[in-house]
Amino acid sequence: MLIIENLIMAFSSLLSNKMRALLTMLGIIIGIASVIAIMTVGNSISMSVAANMESMGANNITVGLQQKSTEEQVSESGARFEGGTRGRTIREEDLITEEMLEELAVAYQQQIAGISLSVSSGNGTAEKGKLYANVSVTGGNEGYFQLNELTINAGRGLTETDQEKGGKVAVVSDKLVENLYEGNAQSAIGAMVEVSINNRYYTYTIVGVYEYQAEAASFSTDSEEDITTQLYIPLKAAQAQNHSAKGYEQFTVATESGVDTEAFMEQLEHFFDRYYRKNQDYQISAFSMETMLSSMTDMLSTISLAIAVIAGISLLVGGIGVMNIMLVSITERTREIGTRKALGATNGSIRLQFIMEAVVICLSGGFMGILSGIGIGAVLAGVMGYEAKASMAGILAAVSFSVVLGIFFGYYPAEKAARMNPIEALRYE
Amino acid sequence: MAEEKGKAVIQVKDLYKIYRVGDSKVRALNGVDFSIYKGEFCAIVGTSGSGKSTLLNMLAGLEKPTKGEIIIAGEHMETKNENQLVKFRREHIGFIFQSFNLLGTMNALENVALPLTFQGMDKETRLARADKVLNLVNLKKHKKHKPNQMSGGQQQRVGVARALVVNPEIIFADEPTGNLDSNTSEEVMNLMKRVVREQNQTLVMVTHDNHLASFADRIFHIKDGKIIKIEDTRENLKEQVNE
Numbered sequence: 001m002l003i004i005e006n007l008i009m010a011f012s013s014l015l016s017n018k019m020r021a022l023l024t025m026l027g028i029i030i031g032i033a034s035v036i037a038i039m040t041v042g043n044s045i046s047m048s049v050a051a052n053m054e055s056m057g058a059n060n061i062t063v064g065l066q067q068k069s070t071e072e073q074v075s076e077s078g079a080r081f082e083g084g085t086r087g088r089t090i091r092e093e094d095l096i097t098e099e100m101l102e103e104l105a106v107a108y109q110q111q112i113a114g115i116s117l118s119v120s121s122g123n124g125t126a127e128k129g130k131l132y133a134n135v136s137v138t139g140g141n142e143g144y145f146q147l148n149e150l151t152i153n154a155g156r157g158l159t160e161t162d163q164e165k166g167g168k169v170a171v172v173s174d175k176l177v178e179n180l181y182e183g184n185a186q187s188a189i190g191a192m193v194e195v196s197i198n199n200r201y202y203t204y205t206i207v208g209v210y211e212y213q214a215e216a217a218s219f220s221t222d223s224e225e226d227i228t229t230q231l232y233i234p235l236k237a238a239q240a241q242n243h244s245a246k247g248y249e250q251f252t253v254a255t256e257s258g259v260d261t262e263a264f265m266e267q268l269e270h271f272f273d274r275y276y277r278k279n280q281d282y283q284i285s286a287f288s289m290e291t292m293l294s295s296m297t298d299m300l301s302t303i304s305l306a307i308a309v310i311a312g313i314s315l316l317v318g319g320i321g322v323m324n325i326m327l328v329s330i331t332e333r334t335r336e337i338g339t340r341k342a343l344g345a346t347n348g349s350i351r352l353q354f355i356m357e358a359v360v361i362c363l364s365g366g367f368m369g370i371l372s373g374i375g376i377g378a379v380l381a382g383v384m385g386y387e388a389k390a391s392m393a394g395i396l397a398a399v400s401f402s403v404v405l406g407i408f409f410g411y412y413p414a415e416k417a418a419r420m421n422p423i424e425a426l427r428y429e
Numbered sequence: 430m431a432e433e434k435g436k437a438v439i440q441v442k443d444l445y446k447i448y449r450v451g452d453s454k455v456r457a458l459n460g461v462d463f464s465i466y467k468g469e470f471c472a473i474v475g476t477s478g479s480g481k482s483t484l485l486n487m488l489a490g491l492e493k494p495t496k497g498e499i500i501i502a503g504e505h506m507e508t509k510n511e512n513q514l515v516k517f518r519r520e521h522i523g524f525i526f527q528s529f530n531l532l533g534t535m536n537a538l539e540n541v542a543l544p545l546t547f548q549g550m551d552k553e554t555r556l557a558r559a560d561k562v563l564n565l566v567n568l569k570k571h572k573k574h575k576p577n578q579m580s581g582g583q584q585q586r587v588g589v590a591r592a593l594v595v596n597p598e599i600i601f602a603d604e605p606t607g608n609l610d611s612n613t614s615e616e617v618m619n620l621m622k623r624v625v626r627e628q629n630q631t632l633v634m635v636t637h638d639n640h641l642a643s644f645a646d647r648i649f650h651i652k653d654g655k656i657i658k659i660e661d662t663r664e665n666l667k668e669q670v671n672e
């Protein structure tokens with residue numbers, strides 16, 4: 001009861017000096033807001049990555065070419081594949097060959113459930129009269145479609161026979177059907193679709209329509225109509241079309257359940273070592289969703305640490321500000337303190353009163369910080385393409401930290417008030 | 430005589446207060462002895478610096494004596510520690526200040542109820558009691574007024590109400606009318622006198638105004654930390670009547 005009355009009293013004294021209170025709180029607001037913002041972003045990313053991992057399979061290992069680090073240090077794990085294409089371009093002899101893959105499949109029969117291969121034939125437009133749809137043509141093998149399972153709305157997916165023949169058949173998105181066939185999937189099936197890539201025309205027979213799903217982590221500025229969707233063709237068809245040698249820059253391995261991903265990744269890299277030992281520019285490296293997640297978490301925690309330092313300084317400065325304003329307030333209210341003591345207030349109740357005031361300042365600052373932090377975090381997460389999810393633990397921590405901050409920085413001024421001599425306090429002008 | 434009328438609520442024996450300022454000593458109180466009885470209204474008069482406030486503060490337990498005894502309501506004040514003094518003040522003593530010392534953020538009612546807060550009384554009871562006392566000092570219309578919305582006289586009546594609200598045995602007032610004009614001063618004096626009489630409380634008031642002192646039953650004249658004369662206005666009155 002005493003606490004509640006003190007709280008109300010502290011609030012009204014805070015409200016009697018709004019501007020001063022707000023300025024005092026600023027340090028705390030900034031400190032708490034930055035912590036909450038980064039925690040919101042971190043939480044949003046890990047939630048969405050976790051969800052992605054579910055759908056993509058955490059046990060899939062992507063194996064690919066990586067430039068050997070010579071003078072130019074290639075960036076760590078997360079960005080290694082982008083890093084790999086820089087510098088000297090990949091030559092035919094650098095590529096992973098069918099033979100290597102066959103050997104791999106034999107050598108690790110127990111561990112490998114499937115190998116997913118894909119080749120990109122570039123971006124272009126599918127055209128029908130004046131109608132068009134942006135597409136990205138991708139050739140994939142059976143393993144590829146096992147991993148990236150499509151939801152077929154009409155017709156069929158690519159079959160084993162399609163793969164063997166390497167015929168010019170395609171599975172297109174429902175978005176493409178909307179643009180070119182007025183959304184009528186039945187009229188699309190069996191139709192010939194003409195795709196122009198770099199001013200060259202390719203024709204495919206549509207055998208199936210899949211349901212387009214926006215990728216969780218993509219952020220496109222294209223309008224709904226101009227959206228680029230995948231047009232899937234058999235792997236062999238893409239290779240023939242590209243005139244590319246039978247080699248791959250990367251592939252994905254689906255592991256059998258129960259395989260230790262981490263250890264298997266090492267084995268994979270070791271396996272390719274003998275092919276690439278003599279290659280001056282490229283080597284093979286493997287990574288999985290798991291390692292990507294952990295490198296992401298690493299990166300995030302580095303950022304978090306930096307922000308925590310900033311927040312810590314800001315909170316320290318804010319706390320000192322609170323202490324300062326409390327000392328000012330106590331000096332201003334010396335007579336009030338003297339009066340209270342003369343009328344029978346104990347040292348303890350004076351101390352409680354001023355600690356409560358400091359706590360209320362810090363807590364109000366904390367709440368404002370939490371709200372703005374969630375706001376900033378949500379915007380940041382949104383820009384990065386993640387669904388914003390506030391971190392409950394962060395909010396609770398911020399609230400309790402505000403209280404601790406108030407008690408810590410309010411104690412000295414409150415103690416000073418409590419120890420005032422009533423007579424001297426009453427005489428104070 | 431006085432002793433026959435009742436028990437002494439305040440007994441002061443051989444009281445000294447010596448302040449050290451640098452190397453020199455200030456004898457603010459230099460051997461004071463007196464008794465005050467229940468229901469009495471006493472005034473302490475003297476020139477500035479004679480030790481009036483020092484004496485009053487010590488009686489109220491706000492300051493410790495250098496030497497001597499103070500017995501209030503049967504309890505020795507000089508042996509109490511700070512917490513005991515606070516507790517004693519809270520229950521037995523009311524205080525009226527020269528400069529009112531009302532809290533600016535609270536209205537009249539809340540100001541009056543403040544001392545009851547320290548007794549741990551719940552809000553409802555507190556405000557109900559404060560309300561009654563404000564009626565007693567004729568401030569029915571100003572209960573919701575903040576101090577800066579009231580005249581000096583009204584503020585001091587709030588101050589009087591605040592002293593009365595705990596129903597103390599003794600009320601101390603240090604120049605309660607020092608900031609008021611002479612008409613308002615008399616009003617407040619009459620009010621204090623009436624209320625204290627009605628409730629049979631003891632009132633000890635410091636003033637340097639001889640006219641205001643004449644409202645009291647007894648007047649203690651103090652000079653250089655010593656009581657030089659005690660006047661009983663009731664005897665004067667009798668004498669005057671007898672003549």
Ligand SMILES: Nc1ncnc2c1ncn2[C@@H]1O[C@H](COP(=O)(O)OP(=O)(O)OP(=O)(O)O)[C@@H](O)[C@H]1O
Nearest residue numbers: 448450455457476477478479480481482483484637
């Ligand atoms: N804290 C202190 N330290 C040193 N000297 C003090 C202190 N308080 C009071 N004195 C001295 O004690 C003497 C008595 O002071 P006191 O305040 O009791 O006077 P007073 O009679 O109330 O005067 P006034 O009518 O002006 O209020 C004065 O000489 C004063 O200077």
Ligand SMILES: [Mg+2]
Nearest residue numbers: 481482483603
């Ligand atoms: Mg004085």
